[in-house]
Amino acid sequence: xxxxxxxxxxxxxxxxxxxVQALRAHELVRLVPTPRHATVLLVAGTIPASAxxxxxxxxxxxxxxRAVATWDEIVAGNDVVDAVASEIVGCAxxxxxxxSTSSPGRLADEEPNDWRGVGPFGQGGExxxxxxxxxxxxxxxxxDRDGLSLDRLELxxxxxxxxxxxGLVADVALQGEVxxxxxxxxxxxxxFVTADRAVPVARRLLWLSHALHVQxxxxxxxxxxxxxxxxxxxxxxxxxxxDFASLRRRMRWTGLRSALRSVGDRDGRDTLARWSAHLDxxxxxxxxxxxRPVSADGSMPITAAELAEMITGLALTxxxxxxxxxxxxxxxxxxxxxxx
Amino acid sequence: MMSALAAVLAVTAVALTVQxxxxxxxxxxxxxxxxxxxxxxVLGGHExxxxxxxxxxxxxxxxxxxxxxxEMEMMFMYPWAVVFIExxxxxxxxxxxxxxxxxxxxxxxxxxxxxSWQ
Amino acid sequence: xxxxxxxxxxxxxxxxxxxLVVGVYVSSVVDVVAFRSVAGQRLRPGSAALHxxxxxxxxxxxxxxxxxxxxxxxxxxxxxxFLGLAAAAVTVIPxxxxxxxxxxxxxxxxxxxxxxxxxxxxxxxxxSPNSPFALVAGYRFVAVAxxxxxxxxxxxxxxxxxxxxxxxxxxxxxxxxxxxxxRQPLGLPLFxxxxxxxxxxxxxxxxxxxxxxxxxxxxxxxxxxxxWQTARHAMRIAFAACTAAVFLGGWHGPVLPGGLWMALxxxxxxxxxxxxxxxxxxxxxxxxxxxxxxxxxPFAFLNLLIAGVGAL
Numbered sequence: 001x002x003x004x005x006x007x008x009x010x011x012x013x014x015x016x017x018x019x020v021q022a023l024r025a026h027e028l029v030r031l032v033p034t035p036r037h038a039t040v041l042l043v044a045g046t047i048p049a050s051a052x053x054x055x056x057x058x059x060x061x062x063x064x065x066r067a068v069a070t071w072d073e074i075v076a077g078n079d080v081v082d083a084v085a086s087e088i089v090g091c092a093x094x095x096x097x098x099x100s101t102s103s104p105g106r107l108a109d110e111e112p113n114d115w116r117g118v119g120p121f122g123q124g125g126e127x128x129x130x131x132x133x134x135x136x137x138x139x140x141x142x143x144d145r146d147g148l149s150l151d152r153l154e155l156x157x158x159x160x161x162x163x164x165x166x167g168l169v170a171d172v173a174l175q176g177e178v179x180x181x182x183x184x185x186x187x188x189x190x191x192f193v194t195a196d197r198a199v200p201v202a203r204r205l206l207w208l209s210h211a212l213h214v215q216x217x218x219x220x221x222x223x224x225x226x227x228x229x230x231x232x233x234x235x236x237x238x239x240x241x242x243d244f245a246s247l248r249r250r251m252r253w254t255g256l257r258s259a260l261r262s263v264g265d266r267d268g269r270d271t272l273a274r275w276s277a278h279l280d281x282x283x284x285x286x287x288x289x290x291x292r293p294v295s296a297d298g299s300m301p302i303t304a305a306e307l308a309e310m311i312t313g314l315a316l317t318x319x320x321x322x323x324x325x326x327x328x329x330x331x332x333x334x335x336x337x338x339x340x
Numbered sequence: 341m342m343s344a345l346a347a348v349l350a351v352t353a354v355a356l357t358v359q360x361x362x363x364x365x366x367x368x369x370x371x372x373x374x375x376x377x378x379x380x381x382v383l384g385g386h387e388x389x390x391x392x393x394x395x396x397x398x399x400x401x402x403x404x405x406x407x408x409x410x411e412m413e414m415m416f417m418y419p420w421a422v423v424f425i426e427x428x429x430x431x432x433x434x435x436x437x438x439x440x441x442x443x444x445x446x447x448x449x450x451x452x453x454x455x456s457w458q
Numbered sequence: 459x460x461x462x463x464x465x466x467x468x469x470x471x472x473x474x475x476x477x478l479v480v481g482v483y484v485s486s487v488v489d490v491v492a493f494r495s496v497a498g499q500r501l502r503p504g505s506a507a508l509h510x511x512x513x514x515x516x517x518x519x520x521x522x523x524x525x526x527x528x529x530x531x532x533x534x535x536x537x538x539x540f541l542g543l544a545a546a547a548v549t550v551i552p553x554x555x556x557x558x559x560x561x562x563x564x565x566x567x568x569x570x571x572x573x574x575x576x577x578x579x580x581x582x583x584x585x586s587p588n589s590p591f592a593l594v595a596g597y598r599f600v601a602v603a604x605x606x607x608x609x610x611x612x613x614x615x616x617x618x619x620x621x622x623x624x625x626x627x628x629x630x631x632x633x634x635x636x637x638x639x640x641r642q643p644l645g646l647p648l649f650x651x652x653x654x655x656x657x658x659x660x661x662x663x664x665x666x667x668x669x670x671x672x673x674x675x676x677x678x679x680x681x682x683x684x685x686w687q688t689a690r691h692a693m694r695i696a697f698a699a700c701t702a703a704v705f706l707g708g709w710h711g712p713v714l715p716g717g718l719w720m721a722l723x724x725x726x727x728x729x730x731x732x733x734x735x736x737x738x739x740x741x742x743x744x745x746x747x748x749x750x751x752x753x754x755x756p757f758a759f760l761n762l763l764i765a766g767v768g769a770l
Binding site: 027032033036037039061064065096099136153155161162174176177213214217218219220222223226253254255256259263316318320 | 492521527
C-alpha cells in the first residue's frame with residue numbers, strides 16, 4: 001500500500017550526524033527541518049548528559065501523535081539505513097493508527113517563569129520592559145549602526161537544528177537579521193577539523209547531501225545521498241564517477257554558483273571556492289583506481305574563533321551558508337551514553 | 341460595477357471564512373493540549389531567553405522609502421497606460437522623463453549602499 | 459468589451475471555489491512529480507495523484523501546536539487572508555471567453571492590491587508565533603517582496619498599454635493577433651520571477667526555508683500547516699492564471715474551446731513554477747534586492763519602452 005513519506009526530525013550527536021543524511025535517499029522517509037513538521041523523532045549517535053535536556057525539549061516539541069526511534073538500538077542486517085527507515089515507518093504507522101500510544105512529554109509541564117498575577121495587569125512585569133511579561137523577558141537594546149540603539153535578540157542555537165552540524169551549539173546575538181556576535185559552545189582554542197584531512201568519499205557525499213538541502217535543493221540532496229549509499233557499499237562501482245559528474249553538471253544549472261559567490265569571503269576564498277574544493281576532492285577520489293580518501297587541497301583548517309569572526313556582520317542566511325561550506329567536524333561530545 | 345465588486349468581496353469573504361473556520365475548529369476540537377515544554381519556540385533544544393517580539397532592526401528601511409516613491413509613480417502610470425495610444429509619442433517621452441528622474445534616485449541609493457546591509 | 463454577463467455572488471463563489479480546489483490539488487501533484495523527477499526517484503503516478511489527499515488527512519489529524527505567547531488572531535488570520543487574497547486575484551482573470559467572475563475595469567490594480575496585501579499576510583505569518591526564526595524569516599521576506607512588487611506592477615502596466623485598458627479581459631482580447639510573450643518578451647520572465655516570489659518558491663524561498671529551520675513555518679503543525687500550504691498553492695494558481703491570461707494569450711487558441719486553452723496554459727505555467735521550485739537554489743535576500751533594483755528594474759523599464767514603441 002503506497003503511503004506518503006514519513007516525516008522525521010533527526011536529533012543527532014556529532015558522531016552520527018553524517019550517517020543520518022543517508023536517509024534522504026530513502027523514498028519512504030523525509031527529513032524535515034523542524035520538529036513541528038515531524039511525526040517521528042530519530043535519535044542517533046552519542047548524546048552527552050549536557051544535551052539531555054535539549055533532547056527532551058526537542059522531543060516535546062513534536063506534535064502528537066509522535067513516536068521515537070533510536071538509531072543505535074536498531075538491529076541491522078546488511079544495510080543500516082534501510083533497517084532504520086523501515087523502523088521509522090513502522091513506528092509512524094503504529095502511532096498514527098492508535099494516537100493514544102503517542103510518546104508522552106518528557107519535561108515537566110510547568111511554565112518557565114512565574115508570571116501570572118505579577119505586576120499591575122497580571123502580565124508578569126513592571127512597565128513595558130521589566131520582569132517577565134507573559135513568561136519571558138523582553139529583549140534589551142544595544143548600540144547598532146546608523147546611530148541607532150535597537151533590541152538585541154540573544155539566542156542559543158541548539159545542538160539539534162536541521163541546518164547546522166549536529167551537536168554544534170552557538171550563542172548568537174542578532175540585531176535585525178545580522179549577527180552582531182557569535183560564540184560557539186565547544187570553542188576555546190580547539191580547532192575545528194575541516195576537510196583538510198582524508199575522509200572517505202561516502203562521508204563527503206553525505207556532507208554534500210546536507211549542504212544541498214540547506215541551500216534549498218532537496219531533490220539534488222536525494223541524488224547525493226543515493227551516491228553516498230552506493231559508495232559506502234565498497235564494491236568498485238564504475239558508474240559512480242559518471243553519475244557524480246552528471247550530478248555536478250546538473251548542479252551548475254541551479255544557480256548555486258551565483259548564490260554562493262562571495263559569501264563568507266576570507267582571504268579571497270569564498271563559500272563557492274570551498275564547495276568547489278570539496279566537489280573536486282570527491283571527483284578525484286571517485287576517479288581514482290580505488291576509493292582511497294583524498295584530502296581537499298586548499299581548504300585550510302579553521303579555529304572556532306576565526307569562524308566566529310568571519311560570521312560576525314553577516315545576515316543569518318549567509319552565516320548558515322558559510323558554516324555549512326566548511327565541512328565542520330564538531331568535536332565529539334563527552335562520551336557518556338544516554339540511558340534508554 | 342457594484343455587482344462585480346460584490347462578487348469579489350463575496351469570494352474573498354467566503355475563502356477567508358472557510359479557512360478561519362477550519363483553523364478555529366482545529367484549535368477547539370484538538371484532543372491534544374499543548375503542554376508548556378511543547379510550546380517553547382524551536383531553537384534546537386534550548387529555551388529562548390526573551391520574547392522574539394522586539395524592536396527589530398529592519399535594515400532595509402531606506403529601500404522602503406525608495407519603494408514608496410516608486411509606488412506613487414505607479415499610481416500615475418495606471419491611467420497613463422490607458423490613454424497612452426491616444427496621446428502618442430508625447431506620453432512616451434513624458435513618462436520617460438519621469439522614470440529617468442526616479443532612476444537617478446536609484447543610482448544614488450545604490451551608491452549610498454541602501455540595498456546592502458551586511 | 460463587457461458582453462460578459464456579470465456573475466451573481468453565489469455563482470461567483472462556486473466558480474472560484476471550483477478553480478481553486480482543482481487548482482490547489484493539481485498544483486500539489488505537480489510539486490510531487492517535479493520533486494521525484496528531479497531527484498531521480500520513481501514517479502509512481504498513482505501515489506502522486508493521491509499524495510495531496512493523504513497529506514491533508516494526515517495533517518488534519520495532527521496536533522496544531524501553539525507557541526508560548528502567539529498572536530492568535532493573526533495566527534488564524536494569516537493563512538485565511540492569504541487564501542482570501544488568492545481568491546480575490548482569481549476573480550479578475552478571464553477563465554474563458556464567457557466566464558470572468560468580475561471583469562472590473564481596473565483588473566490589474568485589483569490584482570496588484572491583492573499581491574501587496576499578501577505581503578502583509580505573509581509577514582503576519584512570520585510575526586504571529588513569536589518565534590525567532592519565524593520573525594527573521596518574515597522580515598527578510600518583506601525586503602524581497604517589496605522589490606518584486608515593483609517589477610510586477612511595471613510588467614502588468616506594459617501589458618495594459620496595447621489594450622488601452624486596465625482590465626485583464628481587455629488585455630486578453632488585445633492578444634487576438636499576437637501574444638504578449640512575443641510582443642513584450644521581457645515581461646514573461648519577470649512575471650515568473652514575481653510568481654516565484656509571491657509563492658516563496660525556488661530562488662526566492664526566503665520565507666519557509668531550510669536554512670532557518672523551516673522559517674515562517676517553523677512552528678506550524680497540523681491544520682495550521684495545511685492551511686498555509688493550501689493558501690500558497692492557491693496563490694500559485696492565481697498567478698499562473700494571470701500569467702496565462704496576460705502573456706500567453708488567455709483563452710485564445712485554434713481548435714479547442716477557450717476555457718480548455720486557459721486551463722492548459724495555466725497548467726503549463728504551474729508545471730514550470732513547480733519545476734523551478736525544485737530545481738533552483740535559494741538566493742540570499744540582500745542579493746536578490748540588489749539584483750531586483752539594479753538589473754531587473756531596468757529590464758522592466760526596457761520592457762515598458764518596447765511596449766510603448768510597439769503600440770504606437
